[in-house]
Amino acid sequence: MLEIERLSAAYGLAQVLFDLTLDVRAGEIAVLLGRNGAGKSTCLKTIIGLLRPMSGAIRFAGRRIDGLEPFQIARLGLGYVPEDRRIFSDLTVMQNLEVGRQAAHGRPSEWTPRRLFELFPNLGRMQHRRGARMSGGEQQMLTIARTLMGNPKAILLDEPSEGLAPLVAEQLAKTVLELKREGLSVLLCEQSLYFAQSVADRAFVIEGGHVRYAGTMQALAADVEVRDKYLSV
Amino acid sequence: MTASAILIQFLNGLSGASSLFLVAAGLSIVFGVTRIVNFAHGSFFMLGLYVAYSLIDRFGHGAAGFWGGVALAAVAVALLGALVEVLLLRRIYAAPELLQLLATFALVLVIQDFTLWAWGPEDLLGPRAPGLSGAVNIAGHQFPQYDLFLIVLGPTVLLALNFLLKRTRWGTLVRAATEDREMAGALGVNQKWLFTTVFALGALLAGAGGAFQIPREPASLYLDLSVIADAFVVVVVGGLGSIPGAFLAALLIAEIKAFCIGIGDVTIADSVISLPKFTLVVEFVVMAVVLVLRPWGLLGRRLTPPRRVGAVERPLALPSRRAVYALAACGAALALLPTLATGYSLILLTDIFVFALFAVSLHFIMGPGGMPSFGHAAYFGLGAYGAGLLLHRGGLPMELALLLGPLVAGVGALAFGWFCVRLSGVYFAMLTLAFAQITWSIAFQWDSMTGGSNGVIGVWPAPWLASRTSYYFLALVTSAGGITLLWRMFYSPFGYALRAGRDSPLRADAIGIDVRRQQWAAFVIAGLFAGVAGALYVFSKGSISPDSLAVPRSIDGLVMVLLGGVQTLTGPVWGAALFTWLQDAAARNVEYWRAVIGLVIIALVLAFPQGLAGFLRDRFAGERHAP
Ligand SMILES: Nc1ncnc2c1ncn2[C@@H]1O[C@H](COP(=O)(O)OP(=O)(O)O)[C@@H](O)[C@H]1O
Ligand SMILES: [Mg+2]
Numbered sequence: 001m002l003e004i005e006r007l008s009a010a011y012g013l014a015q016v017l018f019d020l021t022l023d024v025r026a027g028e029i030a031v032l033l034g035r036n037g038a039g040k041s042t043c044l045k046t047i048i049g050l051l052r053p054m055s056g057a058i059r060f061a062g063r064r065i066d067g068l069e070p071f072q073i074a075r076l077g078l079g080y081v082p083e084d085r086r087i088f089s090d091l092t093v094m095q096n097l098e099v100g101r102q103a104a105h106g107r108p109s110e111w112t113p114r115r116l117f118e119l120f121p122n123l124g125r126m127q128h129r130r131g132a133r134m135s136g137g138e139q140q141m142l143t144i145a146r147t148l149m150g151n152p153k154a155i156l157l158d159e160p161s162e163g164l165a166p167l168v169a170e171q172l173a174k175t176v177l178e179l180k181r182e183g184l185s186v187l188l189c190e191q192s193l194y195f196a197q198s199v200a201d202r203a204f205v206i207e208g209g210h211v212r213y214a215g216t217m218q219a220l221a222a223d224v225e226v227r228d229k230y231l232s233v
Numbered sequence: 234m235t236a237s238a239i240l241i242q243f244l245n246g247l248s249g250a251s252s253l254f255l256v257a258a259g260l261s262i263v264f265g266v267t268r269i270v271n272f273a274h275g276s277f278f279m280l281g282l283y284v285a286y287s288l289i290d291r292f293g294h295g296a297a298g299f300w301g302g303v304a305l306a307a308v309a310v311a312l313l314g315a316l317v318e319v320l321l322l323r324r325i326y327a328a329p330e331l332l333q334l335l336a337t338f339a340l341v342l343v344i345q346d347f348t349l350w351a352w353g354p355e356d357l358l359g360p361r362a363p364g365l366s367g368a369v370n371i372a373g374h375q376f377p378q379y380d381l382f383l384i385v386l387g388p389t390v391l392l393a394l395n396f397l398l399k400r401t402r403w404g405t406l407v408r409a410a411t412e413d414r415e416m417a418g419a420l421g422v423n424q425k426w427l428f429t430t431v432f433a434l435g436a437l438l439a440g441a442g443g444a445f446q447i448p449r450e451p452a453s454l455y456l457d458l459s460v461i462a463d464a465f466v467v468v469v470v471g472g473l474g475s476i477p478g479a480f481l482a483a484l485l486i487a488e489i490k491a492f493c494i495g496i497g498d499v500t501i502a503d504s505v506i507s508l509p510k511f512t513l514v515v516e517f518v519v520m521a522v523v524l525v526l527r528p529w530g531l532l533g534r535r536l537t538p539p540r541r542v543g544a545v546e547r548p549l550a551l552p553s554r555r556a557v558y559a560l561a562a563c564g565a566a567l568a569l570l571p572t573l574a575t576g577y578s579l580i581l582l583t584d585i586f587v588f589a590l591f592a593v594s595l596h597f598i599m600g601p602g603g604m605p606s607f608g609h610a611a612y613f614g615l616g617a618y619g620a621g622l623l624l625h626r627g628g629l630p631m632e633l634a635l636l637l638g639p640l641v642a643g644v645g646a647l648a649f650g651w652f653c654v655r656l657s658g659v660y661f662a663m664l665t666l667a668f669a670q671i672t673w674s675i676a677f678q679w680d681s682m683t684g685g686s687n688g689v690i691g692v693w694p695a696p697w698l699a700s701r702t703s704y705y706f707l708a709l710v711t712s713a714g715g716i717t718l719l720w721r722m723f724y725s726p727f728g729y730a731l732r733a734g735r736d737s738p739l740r741a742d743a744i745g746i747d748v749r750r751q752q753w754a755a756f757v758i759a760g761l762f763a764g765v766a767g768a769l770y771v772f773s774k775g776s777i778s779p780d781s782l783a784v785p786r787s788i789d790g791l792v793m794v795l796l797g798g799v800q801t802l803t804g805p806v807w808g809a810a811l812f813t814w815l816q817d818a819a820a821r822n823v824e825y826w827r828a829v830i831g832l833v834i835i836a837l838v839l840a841f842p843q844g845l846a847g848f849l850r851d852r853f854a855g856e857r858h859a860p
Pocket of ligand 2 (some may be wrong): 083
C-alpha cells in the first residue's frame, strides 16, 4: 500500500532522515516508534509532500508520489493527521469537516459527517462549535474525522495519543481498530509502546533518522534490549 | 454646525466610505490568504476607473452603456488579476515576503506606464450615472442621488462577502487556507486554484471600487499610489484579514475626513487651524493612534506567521579577508576615478554614494533588525531639510549644517521609533509609513518654514566643496565612512543581540537582552545615517522638496535593499548602484522608463529570488559563515 525506500530528507542544511526504508501493507496498522526528535514527524511530512525528499522513493497504491504536491497526494487517498492537530480554529466542527471533504472515487468506505458522528459521538454534540473552543481530546477526534472526510485508503497518524487522558486514549485505540476494520491502512507514530501495543501489527523503530528495528509488534514487545535502547518508557 | 449640516456631512462620509471599503476589502482578502501585500492593488483600482471610462465611452452614456461598462471594467480587472497571479505571484509564494512586495511594486511601475501609454497624461472625467445624475433634498440640502447609491453599495458588498466567506464551500476553504494553508493543502485543497480565485476576487473589488467612482472623480495617473496608501491604512486600522474591520475603518476614516472638510477652518487661541488641509494626513494619524492603542487593528487578531517547513535563514556571513580587500580596492578605484572621468558620471556616482548610504542604513534595521521600514525616506528627508534649513534660516555655515542636519533625523527617529518598535512585521511597516506620511505633510504644508511644495532652494555647498570633483570626494568619504561604521556594527555585540532579538525575541528576552531597546537604538542609528545621506543629497542638488521624503522615495530604498538581497552584507550597495544607474539611464533614454525598470525588477525577482548578492554568494560561495 505504502512503500518507502531509502528515503533521506533535510531541513535546509541539516539532514534528519537517512536512507529510511519501511512499508505499510494494505489493511494493516504499522507503527513508527522512536524518541522525541528521532525523525518520526519528519518522515510523515515527507510522505505527505510537505517536505521534499533529498533522495529515495515513496510509492503509494502502486504509484510514485515523491515530488507531488501535498494536495495531489491527499487526493490519491492518503490522509494526514499532524501531531499538533492543526484544527482550523476559526471554523466550526462542520466547516472543519467540509475542508477535508473529497469525493470517494470508489474507495472502500464513504464517510459522511453523520457516519463520523457515530464514530465520534462527542463531535456530533458540538457541530457548530468553533475549533478554538474545543478541548485537546475533542480536537484530536476532529483532526481524524476531518481527514476521514477525504475518504482515504490510508492515513498517517502522528502521535495521536499525546496529551490525552488514559480513558480518552483508550477510546481512541478502539477507533483506530475500527478504522482498520473499515479497510484502512494506518501508519502511526508513537514515542512509547503504551498506545502502539494495543493497535499495531508491525513496528519500525527509528533513532537519529535511521531505522534500527523492523518486525512484528509482538516480537518488539518481547525484545527488551531494543525497547530499552531506543524507546521512552 | 447645524443639525442638518451634520447630517449631510455624515452622509458624505458614508458615501466616501464605500469605494474605500471595496478596495480595502480586496486587499485584505488577498493578504489574508496569500500573505502577499499587494502594492499593485491601487493600480487595479486605477485601471478599473480608466477601463470603465473607455467602455462607457464606447457603449454610450445610456443606462446599459454605463452599468455595463462599470461591470465589464471590474471583470476585466479581475481577469488581469488572475493573469498576474498565474504568471508572476505563483512563482514567488515561497520567496521571502519582502521580495514579493518588490515584485508587486514592479507591477505598479509597469501598470502606471501602460496607463500613460494607453490613455495619455490628462485626467479623464467620466459621465454621470444615468438615472442617478440628479440630487434629492435632504433636510434642506441638495444631496447627489449617486452618493445615496454608494451609501447602499458598501453594506451590500459587505453582506455579499460575508455570505461568500461564511456560507459557501469556497469561503470555507479560503478561511481554512487563511489560517493554515499548509494543512489545507495536506487535506487535498488545491491552493493554486484557490489563490488564483482569491486574487481575482481581490482585483475585482479593486476594479469595481475604481469603476464605481466614475461619476465622482477623474481617472488620473496619481491614483495608484494614493489609493494603495489609503487602502493599506484602512486594512491595518480594521485589522489585517478582517472584512468587517475594513468596513468599520473605512467608515471611521471617511467620516473624519468628511467632518474635517465640513467644519473648515477653526480658530483656537488666535491661530487658524485649517481642518480641510488636515485630510491629507488624517488617516495616517488615525492609523498611528489605533496601532499604538490596539496593535492588531480594531477587529484584527495577532498574526501567526505562515508555517514553512524547511526554510532556515542562513546566518549573515562575516566577509572574508579577500572580500574586504576587494571592497577596499573598489574604494581606492573610486577615489582615483576623477582623474579619468569627468562631468556627468561624477554626478551620477555622487548620487550612487548618497543612496548607497541610505540603502545600507535601511538594511541595518531590515536585515539584522528584522524591521522592514516603509517610511525610511522620512529620515532622509529630515536630514536634508534639517541641513537646508539650518543653513538658510539658522544661518549656520554649510559645514556645520551638514554635520547637524542628520541630528534632526536622529531626533525624528527617536520619537517615531519609540512607537514603531512596539509593533512588528506588516504592522511595523505600516506605522513607519504613517509617520513618513505625517512628516511629508508637515513639510508640504508648513509653507512659512519649509517653503511648502516648492521646498527650500539655493542650498549650495561652501566654495571649497562646490566643484563637482571636491563634492564627489566629500560624498565618497562620508558615504564610505558611514557604511563602514554601520557594517562594523553588524558584527558588534550590538549587532548580534539585534539578530538574536529578530530570530527569537522570547529567547533573547530570556537571556537578558532588552529587545525593544535594542530595536529602538537600531532605529535611531538607521535614521541618523539616513539623515547623513539626506544632508549630503541636499547640498549636491542645491534644493530640497517634499518629494524627497514621500512614499516613492521610501519604496526606492526598499527596492535597493531587496534587489541586492537583504540577507547579504554588501547587497544593498550593489542594489543602490544598480537602481540609481538604471533609473538615470532609463529616464534619460526611454520614454516609458518606469515600465522598463518594473520589467527588469520582475525579471530579476523571478531569476534571483534571493537577491543579486545572494545569488552571487551562493554561486561563488566566497563568504564565510558567522558563528
Ligand atoms: N521545521 C524544522 N526545521 C529544522 N529542524 C527541524 C524542524 N522540525 C524538526 N526538526 C529537527 O528534526 C529532527 C527530527 O524531528 P521530528 O521529525 O519532529 O522528530 P519526532 O517527530 O520523532 O519527535 C529533530 O532534531 C528536530 O530538531
Ligand atoms: Mg514528532
